[in-house]
Amino acid sequence: MPWNWQHPDWPQFTHDSAALAPLEAQFQRQSGIVVGALKHVSDSQKDDLIVELISTEAVKTSEIEGEILNRQSVQASIKRNFGLGAPFRKATPAEQGIAEMMTSLYKTFDDPLSDLALFQWHEMVTSGRTDLGDIGRYRTHDEPMQIVSGADYDARIHFEAPPSRQVKAEMARFLDWFNGSGALPPVTRAGIAHLYFESIHPFLDGNGRIGRAIAEKALSQSLGHPTLLALSHTIQADRKAYYLNLQQYTKAPEITVWLVYFAKTILKAQDYSLSLIEHLIAKTKLYVRLRGQLNERQEKAIARMFREGPDGFKGGLSAEKYIAITGTSRPTATRDLADLVLKGALTRTGERRHARYWLGGLTDSGG
Numbered sequence: 001m002p003w004n005w006q007h008p009d010w011p012q013f014t015h016d017s018a019a020l021a022p023l024e025a026q027f028q029r030q031s032g033i034v035v036g037a038l039k040h041v042s043d044s045q046k047d048d049l050i051v052e053l054i055s056t057e058a059v060k061t062s063e064i065e066g067e068i069l070n071r072q073s074v075q076a077s078i079k080r081n082f083g084l085g086a087p088f089r090k091a092t093p094a095e096q097g098i099a100e101m102m103t104s105l106y107k108t109f110d111d112p113l114s115d116l117a118l119f120q121w122h123e124m125v126t127s128g129r130t131d132l133g134d135i136g137r138y139r140t141h142d143e144p145m146q147i148v149s150g151a152d153y154d155a156r157i158h159f160e161a162p163p164s165r166q167v168k169a170e171m172a173r174f175l176d177w178f179n180g181s182g183a184l185p186p187v188t189r190a191g192i193a194h195l196y197f198e199s200i201h202p203f204l205d206g207n208g209r210i211g212r213a214i215a216e217k218a219l220s221q222s223l224g225h226p227t228l229l230a231l232s233h234t235i236q237a238d239r240k241a242y243y244l245n246l247q248q249y250t251k252a253p254e255i256t257v258w259l260v261y262f263a264k265t266i267l268k269a270q271d272y273s274l275s276l277i278e279h280l281i282a283k284t285k286l287y288v289r290l291r292g293q294l295n296e297r298q299e300k301a302i303a304r305m306f307r308e309g310p311d312g313f314k315g316g317l318s319a320e321k322y323i324a325i326t327g328t329s330r331p332t333a334t335r336d337l338a339d340l341v342l343k344g345a346l347t348r349t350g351e352r353r354h355a356r357y358w359l360g361g362l363t364d365s366g367g
Contacts, residue, residue, distance in 0.1 A: 024185040028186075030274065034274055047084060049276060050106070052075075055075040056233050057102055057216075057230065062209065064242070070091070070095060074099050077091050092128065100127075112179045113175055118171075125206040145162075145201050158243075161201035190262070190266065191262035194262065195249060234269040282359075282360070297336055302359075312358060317346070318357075319334065345359070
């Protein structure tokens with residue numbers, strides 16, 4: 001079977017709009033809920049949320065490609081990029097580069113997409129690389145651009161992109177389409193943009209990270225503001241399904257099933273982003289209610305639990321974890337935890353050594 005770019009109708013993708021309509025409507029509803037929730041947080045809290053989400057996206061979009069970065073270093077770089085005065089923390093070129101790209105995506109979401117913007121993103125995501133011949137420009141090598149797995153003697157070709165000699169023309173057509181496609185429903189546009197870009201695969205490396213950024217840019221432009229979407233976080237949670245769908249729908253121009261998959265992924269990402277906002281609001285309310293009532297150990301433990309995010313500690317907070325966080329004795333930990341439950345800061349499940357603690361009903365105690 002030929003690849004999609006070899007099809008006579010390329011790049012005219014087709015899909016069933018009716019199948020996407022309820023998902024588009026849900027995206028719009030949830031976008032309104034996110035905007036409404038943000039009205040309940042202060043400017044400084046919103047800054048914290050933006051940094052949290054962008055940091056998550058930066059780390060997870062790299063992790064999808066098998067590159068593990070230090071989250072704290074990435075976050076410190078993002079804070080500096082936003083002028084939020086983060087303390088200096090040494091970061092690798094890769095950590096600084098992805099932080100720069102994600103900051104650029106947020107700040108320039110409404111700018112037209114261009115070769116120059118893509119070249120700058122590529123320089124950022126490949127920062128520190130010495131093994132690539134084409135950095136900050138489209139690929140020029142003569143060899144086929146293939147996505148391959150398995151040993152050399154038994155390699156499986158999952159996808160082959162257009163040859164390098166066609167990339168400049170393909171990208172000119174892609175950019176024309178992207179900048180002229182604003183009338184499309186947001187989720188549909190983002191899904192087509194991502195698949196279209198990945199099908200061209202214009203760079204030697206970094207296509208996945210840039211392609212996901214393009215999808216988020218499409219959503220942001222459609223909404224008129226940055227999405228604050230945990231898209232890469234959601235994709236990473238089921239990376240196998242993501243790659244399977246990408247590979248399957250680079251072989252034909254009919255992409256309804258791909259768009260439905262991508263739309264559902266976007267909706268899950270929205271849910272996670274909203275949970276972060278609600279988590280932040282709950283954190284603020286809890287601190288206001290308990291102001292002056294907690295000792296230093298309790299404050300340290302509660303702050304550590306909030307840093308785990310909406311999902312909290314896997315398996316809940318145990319007495320052993322409390323001791324490790326605070327450096328206190330077991331009898332003191334037992335008294336502190338009982339007091340936190342009494343004050344409503346924590347809820348408890350289980351008894352004795354099986355007792356586990358959760359943030360005031362904010363996290364799922366069934367985990």
